[in-house]
Amino acid sequence: MKGFVVIALSLLVIGCSTTDAQDRDESLADEGVRLQENDQTIEPYTEQTIAEEFNLDQDTIDQAERERSKSSEITPASITIPTLDINAPIVEVGQLDNGQMGVPDNGDDVGWYEPGTKPGGIGNAVLAGHVDDRTGPAVFFDLDELEEGDSILVTGEDGEELEYVVERLESYPFDDSPVDEIFGSSDTKQLNLITCAGIFDRDVGTHDERLVVYTSLIDDEEDEELQPSSPTELTVQGTLLTWHAVREDHVAGYRIYSVDAEGTETYVASVSQTERKAIQMTDEQENYIIKTIDYFGNESDAENVTVAE
Amino acid sequence: MKKIKKAFIPVLSVALLTPTFAQTIHAEESMSQVNTPAIELRGTLDHLLSEHFALAVLSMQKQYDGDEGAQAAQEALEQNAADMKPAIASLYGDEGAEEFDRIFSAHNDYTAEYVQAVKDEDTAAQEEASAMLDSFYVEFGEFLETATEGTLPSDAAIEVLDVHEQQVEDAFIAYVEGDYETAYMTYREGLSHMFDISAALSDAIVQQNPDQFEGSVPLTAAGDLRSDVSNLVAEHFALATLSMSKEFKESEDFDFVSWAEDENTADLKATISSVYGEEGGEQFEQIWQGNHILAQSDYVNAVKNDDEAAKEEAQNRLGTFADEFGMFLETATDGILPAADATELVNMHEEQVFTTFDRYIEGDYDGSFEKYREGYAFTFDIGAGLADAIVTQNPELFEEEAAVPEMPQTGMGGTSDSGMTLQWLAWILAGATAGFVGYFGVRRFRTNG
Incomplete structure (x- = not known):
């Protein structure tokens, strides 16, 4: 994600006062303030944008x-x-x-x-x-x-x-x-x-x-304002897990996770907003959760579905 | 939306397409119960009338969207009307066919004018086109009464035609307003309604000319089965081609077309379950969805992303689907439908679906609609062959016609549920369960899971 301002200043020189000024000799060397890690989520399963x-x-x-x-x-x-x-x-x-x-x-x-x-x-x-x-x-x-x-x-x-x-x-x-x-x-x-x-x-x-x-x-x-809504109507139809699209601006797609008996979430798939809102369930996991993802990487709350016996 | 409107007993088959195959089925029988002259008439009307509906909706959407394929869609709709003429001519002479053509073609034009008026937001023109459509079904209803010499009374005909026009209009207006759920719910009901019209129409025609149909009648259990199976298979084809182009173009209504496809799958599964039990239905669903419905979607995305490897993988999965489904049918029909033949026909069907899509995105709209019409017609051969196999497999379910009263013309009831087919379902389930028990090789497909 590139910002849109590209400035080609060859030098950064600010025309501070050019006449008698107090000479200052302040050392800033030990400010030691480090740039905080920016908090953008990098998904553990993918390095993709x-x-x-x-x-x-x-x-x-x-x-x-x-x-x-x-x-x-x-x-x-x-x-x-x-x-x-x-x-x-x-x-x-x-x-x-x-x-x-x-x-x-x-x-x-x-x-x-x-x-x-x-x-x-x-x-x-x-x-x-x-x-x-x-x-x-x-x-x-x-x-x-x-x-x-x-x-x-x-x-x-x-x-x-x-x-x-x-x-x-x-x-x-x-x-x-x-x-x-x-x-x-x-x-x-x-x-x-x-x-x-x-x-x-x-x-x-x-x-x-x-x-x-x-x-x-x-x-x-x-964050609050931009968090997308969760998907709705999660349905198990045969071996397909389907859901209804979130009809909001800037929805990129959905991430599907399976949840085992211990509650461990395992990433299963990403489905784009432009694709069919369905995946084929391939394992014996009993529960799945789906989250909506927007263009900016914000995730919705998880929506659960239990695969009926 | 209404759940299963009709009782189906699907298992795709193929008999009509491969003469040798049909001969195999009927080696020791004089005539199949699903291919009597009266039921053939009903099948022909099922095909052409329902195709009229599917093409009308497509054409209206494309015209409204300003889609480049709009002209080709309208031409396909007109060609469909032209294809009805020979059937009418064989019954009512050339003069009758000309009169039919005059009335029917005009209504396709009014529909186009209606769309244009909506697009231009010209309320006066919209009302005028709507009024012309009203006068069409009055005129057409009277034509049918005259042609059938009163066997099909005009007021009854007008009523069913009115329902049809309303469904076409409702599906279109909902589409324009972005109410896609209503649009595709109405689409499903509207398509199904065409099969009710053809049931009523074929019954009236046969009653009027019993000799021409060798004493056969269209509204039999076997005839209903063929019609119902054809409805679902044809709907599958229409929705599959529609959803592929919608997904490719990222159309707003894509999700709703894929939802309608899932509803179609659910109806197919319910049908299979009604004959072969829950396990049979579940096996069908598993085979049908992953390497078929989803693979079709993956193919679209592979084309979109110009990803040759993904494209090939999707095609391979469809090949797997054809193999698995062929085997499923052979097992289900106790070998009446050989797997190899069934697989070949599934492959032909898939080729028609994919070529319709490929040509469309290449801009060959005429070619795309040519393939669409071929593929749509083919589903009726599949429906007939499938029904034939089931009837042949279970003759006891279909031979006691004398004991069963002739069916009322329930197709005249607009969109109300058809009591006729539900009765049949109950009867089939009650009388036939024993015959089916244990004969379907469920385990055979487990390995695919």
Whole structure:
């Protein structure tokens, strides 16, 4: 599943203030916040993608993914970071002629990279703010004080609020940042905050490091909302196990498991939504369960059937 | 939906197709009870009238969907009407046949106009086409009364035709509205109703011209058996070809066609069980489903995915099905249907199903419908041969015609259950159980599990 924003920034250089600024020498080396394992289910029985497992068109799934992502997207208007007592307006910035991400023209605003992902969408939304300006500390001056688990709130134009949680902080040399990781595609809903760090290099006219705060959306509604319904009308007809299709959007298919006397579930088969909703039962298992699977890998609750004697 | 509307005693056979085979069955008999002139007439009408229904529904769906095969479907429907003419001509002369053709062809046109009106959401045109269809069955009912010299009264004829038109319309409107369960429930009832029409019609014709039919009558136990078995086998063919194209195109109603197929399987199984007991029915079901119904579905997906290996595997499984089913029939009929002959006929049937599908997805719509009509007709040979084998195997069930009253014209009752066939089922079960006990080699198929 590829994100849809592909950004080809050759360099990530943020034009932090170019005049007298306090030299800062903060080491971020020991932040030690590790990226959490993303919680997407990888079925133990298959390394296949949903498209492969259910013989679906990958483009169709990608399209659905984009549409789903859009529903939670917002156009950001302001950012609040309670632990740092930050509350700042957000302005849209683009890409400069030299390939750099643009920045706000003052030290109070935070810039949202508008050609990229919107906050709330799947992928990496990027915000940048100055660490300092000509007169002193700017909006993201204390950004390096964030810790894993801190909350970042982004409010949209229409008042919608999204909550992100800090995953980790990383600092990179000003001319050698992993721009793909920061701006590129992602399967999850990320928000990355950027500011300058390190020592101000007067020869080059910029700080020698960039600080990136990686955060991810707290998306508690999603799982519940998107869990598909369970299949119905499970029927044993002779050696066939049949059921009725779940008529919802984005249903990829069904996974069938047999259940033995000890309650151990054994994967039997996957049946695509486009195929006949039937399998032939080949063993002496007495019970089967069927789960609906959607394009995004969400599973429904199991529906049981007992093979009548 | 109604459960088993008719009593069936299926076991596929083949007699009509292979003369040597038929001769084997009847080596010591003068004439089969399922092939009397009157029952042949009934069989011909069963075939052509039910095919009319199946093609009408197909044609209407395709026209509405703007399917590329719509024109070929309409032509097949017209060809079906043309095929009825010789039968009418042989009974009522060329003039009668022309008049029949005029009335009948016009109603196919009105149906097409009706579909177009629904598609265009033109309520006025829809009502007009509907009114034309109403006048059709009045006119056709009067034609039948005149032709049969009152043996088939026009009001009775109009009533059954009205039911037919309503079923065609209901199945179509439900399809348009996305109520596919109703659409295919109505399809099953509507197809079955055509066999009631042909029972009533053949009875009236034979009563009017007893000499032409050598004194034979259509509504006998053997005749009912042949008609009922043909109904289920023909329905299997119609639904199999339909579900394959629906699965290939990922049509919204595919699940409901496969559900109708499962209902058809259940009716076939109930029939087999009524003769050969539960175990016989279960063996039939096991053979019928995995390497046949599911393999057919797997074939469609193999074609869709361009997977030659999966395609070959599906075809091999169908070969296994033909072998197993042939053996099943030989055992069930106590050797009256030799396995090799039965297997060959099952293979022919499968070839017709698959060629209908293959040609359709290749865009050869005329060729596809040509094969469809061939395959549909073939199921009536299967039904006749099967019934023949059962009657031959169990003559005691079918020979006491004098003791059995002539059947009432229960086919005139619209969609109500046919008491006639249920009576027969009860009679067969009550009188014949002893004859069947222990003779079916159940164990023989266990190894396939």
